[in-house]
Amino acid sequence: xxxxxxxxxxxxxxxxxxxxxxxxxxxxxxxxxxxxxxxxxxxxxxxxxxxxxxxxxxxxxxxxxxxxxxxxxxxxxxxxxxxxxxxxxxxxxxxxxx
Numbered sequence: 001x002x003x004x005x006x007x008x009x010x011x012x013x014x015x016x017x018x019x020x021x022x023x024x025x026x027x028x029x030x031x032x033x034x035x036x037x038x039x040x041x042x043x044x045x046x047x048x049x050x051x052x053x054x055x056x057x058x059x060x061x062x063x064x065x066x067x068x069x070x071x072x073x074x075x076x077x078x079x080x081x082x083x084x085x086x087x088x089x090x091x092x093x094x095x096x097x098x
Contacts, residue, residue: 054079
């Protein structure tokens with residue numbers, strides 16, 4: 001095994017060890033209700049960020065359409081679909097189903 005491969009293997013082992021340690025701390029120290037609250041906060045924050053990003057992308061696509069006459073709303077639509085999935089995940093954690 002050459003030096004480069006050995007170095008990469010050591011880095012991979014250290015990264016996996018750190019991920020495992022964080023996961024164990026998350027599962028052992030943080031109570032279940034606190035974990036759920038943190039998940040809900042993360043989902044809500046991601047949803048808000050996705051909303052703002054989709055809005056900006058939509059505005060940019062409209063400006064491009066006015067300038068060129070070509071419609072391309074693929075990115076804003078994909079971002080809004082992702083936003084909706086995050087909202088459903090948040091509602092599922094809250095116990096709201098539709």
